[in-house]
Amino acid sequence: MKRMPSLPLAAGLGLAVLLASGTTALAQVKLLNVSYDPTRELYVEVNKAFGAQWKQQTGQTVDISQSHGGSGKQARSVIDGLEADVVTLGLAADIDAIVEKSQRIAPDWAKKLPNHATPFTSTVVFVVRKGNPRQIKEWDDLVKPGTIVVTPNPKTSAGGRWAYLAAWGVARQKGGDAAAKDYVTKLYKNVPVLDSGARGSTITFSQRNIGHALLAWENEAVMLVNEMGKDKFDIVYPTSSILAEPPVAVVDRNVDKHKTRAAAEAYLKFLYTDEGQAIGAKHHYRPTNAAILGKNASQFPKVKLFSVDDTFGGWAAATKAHFADGGLFDQIYKPGW
Amino acid sequence: MTSNPENMTTKGSSVPDSRPPSFRASSVGTPSPRVRPFRIGGAALLAIVAATGSAAAQAPATPGTANVAAPAVTDTGATPPAAPAPEATPNLTELQNRIDAAEQASRIAVRRVELLEEQLAATAQAAKQQKDVPTFTTAGERGFNFRSGDGLYLLRVKGQLQIDTRWFLNDGALSDKADTFLIRRMRPSIDGTVFGLVDYKFTPDFAGASLAVFDAYADIHPFQWLRLRAGKFKSPLGLERLQNDPDLVFMERALTQDLTPQRDVGAALGGEVGNGILTYSLGVYNGAPDSANPDVDTNHAKDFVGRVLLQPFKAEALSGLGSLGLHFAASTGNRFGTPTNTLLPAYKSGGQNTFFNYISGTTDPAGTPFAHLRQTRINPGLYYYFGGFGVLGEYVWDKQEVQKGNVTTNLVNWAAHGTASFVIGGKNGYDGATPNQVLDFTKGTWGALEIGVRWNYLKVDGATFGSTTDTTALVFADNTKSPAKVQAFGGAINYVPSRTFRLCVNFEQSRFTGGSSVKTTTTDATGAKVTTATVTNRHTENALLGRVQVNF
Numbered sequence: 001m002k003r004m005p006s007l008p009l010a011a012g013l014g015l016a017v018l019l020a021s022g023t024t025a026l027a028q029v030k031l032l033n034v035s036y037d038p039t040r041e042l043y044v045e046v047n048k049a050f051g052a053q054w055k056q057q058t059g060q061t062v063d064i065s066q067s068h069g070g071s072g073k074q075a076r077s078v079i080d081g082l083e084a085d086v087v088t089l090g091l092a093a094d095i096d097a098i099v100e101k102s103q104r105i106a107p108d109w110a111k112k113l114p115n116h117a118t119p120f121t122s123t124v125v126f127v128v129r130k131g132n133p134r135q136i137k138e139w140d141d142l143v144k145p146g147t148i149v150v151t152p153n154p155k156t157s158a159g160g161r162w163a164y165l166a167a168w169g170v171a172r173q174k175g176g177d178a179a180a181k182d183y184v185t186k187l188y189k190n191v192p193v194l195d196s197g198a199r200g201s202t203i204t205f206s207q208r209n210i211g212h213a214l215l216a217w218e219n220e221a222v223m224l225v226n227e228m229g230k231d232k233f234d235i236v237y238p239t240s241s242i243l244a245e246p247p248v249a250v251v252d253r254n255v256d257k258h259k260t261r262a263a264a265e266a267y268l269k270f271l272y273t274d275e276g277q278a279i280g281a282k283h284h285y286r287p288t289n290a291a292i293l294g295k296n297a298s299q300f301p302k303v304k305l306f307s308v309d310d311t312f313g314g315w316a317a318a319t320k321a322h323f324a325d326g327g328l329f330d331q332i333y334k335p336g337w
Numbered sequence: 338m339t340s341n342p343e344n345m346t347t348k349g350s351s352v353p354d355s356r357p358p359s360f361r362a363s364s365v366g367t368p369s370p371r372v373r374p375f376r377i378g379g380a381a382l383l384a385i386v387a388a389t390g391s392a393a394a395q396a397p398a399t400p401g402t403a404n405v406a407a408p409a410v411t412d413t414g415a416t417p418p419a420a421p422a423p424e425a426t427p428n429l430t431e432l433q434n435r436i437d438a439a440e441q442a443s444r445i446a447v448r449r450v451e452l453l454e455e456q457l458a459a460t461a462q463a464a465k466q467q468k469d470v471p472t473f474t475t476a477g478e479r480g481f482n483f484r485s486g487d488g489l490y491l492l493r494v495k496g497q498l499q500i501d502t503r504w505f506l507n508d509g510a511l512s513d514k515a516d517t518f519l520i521r522r523m524r525p526s527i528d529g530t531v532f533g534l535v536d537y538k539f540t541p542d543f544a545g546a547s548l549a550v551f552d553a554y555a556d557i558h559p560f561q562w563l564r565l566r567a568g569k570f571k572s573p574l575g576l577e578r579l580q581n582d583p584d585l586v587f588m589e590r591a592l593t594q595d596l597t598p599q600r601d602v603g604a605a606l607g608g609e610v611g612n613g614i615l616t617y618s619l620g621v622y623n624g625a626p627d628s629a630n631p632d633v634d635t636n637h638a639k640d641f642v643g644r645v646l647l648q649p650f651k652a653e654a655l656s657g658l659g660s661l662g663l664h665f666a667a668s669t670g671n672r673f674g675t676p677t678n679t680l681l682p683a684y685k686s687g688g689q690n691t692f693f694n695y696i697s698g699t700t701d702p703a704g705t706p707f708a709h710l711r712q713t714r715i716n717p718g719l720y721y722y723f724g725g726f727g728v729l730g731e732y733v734w735d736k737q738e739v740q741k742g743n744v745t746t747n748l749v750n751w752a753a754h755g756t757a758s759f760v761i762g763g764k765n766g767y768d769g770a771t772p773n774q775v776l777d778f779t780k781g782t783w784g785a786l787e788i789g790v791r792w793n794y795l796k797v798d799g800a801t802f803g804s805t806t807d808t809t810a811l812v813f814a815d816n817t818k819s820p821a822k823v824q825a826f827g828g829a830i831n832y833v834p835s836r837t838f839r840l841c842v843n844f845e846q847s848r849f850t851g852g853s854s855v856k857t858t859t860t861d862a863t864g865a866k867v868t869t870a871t872v873t874n875r876h877t878e879n880a881l882l883g884r885v886q887v888n889f
Binding site: 079211 | 441444445447448449452455456484488533561612653
């Protein structure tokens with residue numbers, strides 16, 4: 001019987017091909033970060049810094065794509081099948097919606113990272129035209145007759161929802177829920193355009209030249225002033241506003257499917273590192289790390305902040321009362337007023 | 338042309354755009370050609386408005402969201418004046434204010450048109466995506482899945498095939514020599530979701546002599562804590578019964594299964610509270626006898642069955658302690674058996690041989706006992722899994738009122754079992770062994786090996802067999818044919834290459850008390866031969882079972 005010298009050769013070649021393909025797969029990992037409107041620039045820089053760190057630690061190249069939009073719409077996309085590895089959204093309620101409607105994220109997501117999975121905080125401030133011609137300094141100034149306010153739709157935008165709750169919370173402190181409802185009704189009478197996301201509102205205000213005041217995330221406000229010209233806009237910090245806590249979470253079902261859990265978890269944990277916190281501060285998000293916040297204290301004026309939990313009993317209650325179909329927002333806002 | 342900044346996916350690396358980064362996504366800055374006519378037209382209109390002294394704020398609203406007269410505004414800080422008196426001649430500042438206000442109104446109108454266009458485009462795109470990608474098809478451990486683009490509809494095709502062999506060692510004294518190969522289960526299954534709200538499942542079994550339906554139900558789940566299931570399914574009795582067949586440590590369930598129904602038809606409310614720390618179920622069912630799988634009811638009476646399952650280690654602070662389940666279930670309901678449809682069970686051993694039957698009066702119906710009125714079952718149990726280690730144990734107490742002739746009595750039977758298992762190369766759990774790495778020759782991974790041992794026991798009420806001292810006591814079962822007790826010890830070795838495939842070898846020895854007899858013939862004082870039967874134990878059963886299982 002003839003020997004078959006080709007058999008070990010084929011086995012060797014097969015093994016080499018196997019090893020090569022395995023090595024290539026091992027050398028690269030892809031992540032998709034589905035985020036809300038104003039975080040584009042933040043995550044461009046975070047991705048770059050994390051990629052370098054991950055490469056150094058594991059030898060893997062991490063290729064991170066970003067998707068941005070109104071927080072509620074982004075959550076809906078993930079529910080409908082957008083293969084996000086991580087979500088970095090504007091509201092805890094939006095992540096809860098993913099949990100509830102698609103089970104793609106474990107229900108205990110908020111306990112898996114520090115500070116209820118909130119690496120940075122922010123607040124809602126006012127952006128006004130240069131010199132603040134209408135002298136808008138506090139929330140009451142926004143409801144004066146003739147004042148035009150620009151803010152996104154709280155039904156679709158995290159920024160819009162924070163702004164709405166900030167307005168309600170401030171008014172409530174003065175006169176209870178009845179006064180708050182009256183105040184917010186007047187406020188939204190002065191809102192002629194509801195964009196679906198915070199970035200859209202910024203464009204409406206800054207590039208379409210609509211309105212006297214923009215209710216914006218603090219980071220979005222600072223970026224607008226810095227990039228569009230300090231000679232065009234001023235930022236007004238009201239005495240009191242809301243503590244905005246945009247959370248992050250790994251999309252468990254997707255990372256298990258993509259086999260990207262390790263990188264996805266490391267990516268979110270990176271946000272809590274000194275480097276990640278410093279990048280957040282650079283992009284005008286308030287770090288949760290007290291030391292990093294202290295180093296950057298000058299760029300974050302003191303505002304008396306109240307939380308959703310304390311004022312509204314948590315996001316579930318706030319969402320049900322204010323933003324559910326037929327809720328308070330639907331009651332006070334009449335399109336076409 | 339619109340400034341929709343949403344849902345743009347960009348790589349986190351370079352972004353070659355010279356505009357400020359925050360606005361790269363936008364086409365805003367220079368009005369698009371479609372916007373420009375609005376602005377030009379608006380400016381022309383405003384000139385007329387200003388010249389005629391009309392306030393922009395007084396413009397009538399047009400339909401939709403882009404048609405509302407905006408509040409009058411000015412960037413000079415002055416509040417726009419009310420409609421001027423016809424005879425007054427506006428000064429330059431007032432005119433400027435009016436122009437500013439009119440410009441704002443015009444810009445708002447244009448922006449609203451843009452937003453409407455964006456909404457229409459997004460709606461059209463979503464509709465197109467919905468149309469273009471109607472389904473996602475996947476295949477894996479959980480079957481073949483077909484899901485609609487919006488995720489609201491799901492169809493899963495699944496299957497379970499168990500090919501068994503049973504060999505009874507040292508069975509020379511047994512009359513029912515049952516060494517055999519057989520198809521134990523052959524169950525295709527269809528399940529899924531409609532409207533994103535209602536789950537459904539349909540599972541027939543083609544194994545055996547006739548087609549049987551095992552699951553056929555709809556499950557409405559508006560909330561995690563509240564779901565309504567209606568149809569044919571497992572009533573929540575039997576901790577091991579509630580485990581899926583392919584996930585069991587032993588090929589056949591323990592003796593406790595003899596005292597719980599396989600399936601029942603009814604409706605139940607249930608759900609999970611506190612992230613699954615508490616699971617509950619409360620239902621009303623037709624009322625299935627022990628071990629039965631009925632499709633229809635024979636009377637008006639119904640069973641009420643409830644269950645709570647406490648899983649304290651699902652609390653975040655305790656999540657590192659493994660998986661602990663504390664189960665308690667109970668049922669109660671009436672039976673209306675007859676001599677021809679007794680609604681009384683027969684009990685099977687681990688080797689699936691019937692070892693217990695109630696007597697049947699072949700000529701006299703009054704000699705046949707049957708279930709009459711109340712049956713109550715109580716079923717506590719627990720499981721604990723940590724890493725590869727797992728234990729599961731339960732107890733079933735079963736009281737049934739039985740009638741024979743015109744006499745009734747309550748008979749209480751009970752059973753218990755404890756199973757311990759260890760998974761090498763995998764994770765153990767209530768949902769079965771899961772290999773850390775599935776069998777893959779190319780990677781040199783081999784799946785998992787599951788080893789299990791168990792003890793199980795069943796005791797029939799002594800009153801079932803009459804009385805040795807009271808000859809008038811009724812006899813419901815013949816103790817020379819049906820044992821009063823059985824105790825079994827078993828061991829299992831299962832090779833689990835993946836959750837979809839396993840090879841099983843089980844051995845179980847069942848020892849009986851009663852259930853057989855020795856006949857002795859003697860001669861009495863008159864010289865006549867008298868034959869008497871002395872109760873002895875049924876021959877010990879040594880069952881060696883093997884299985885090839887495919888499950889997806």
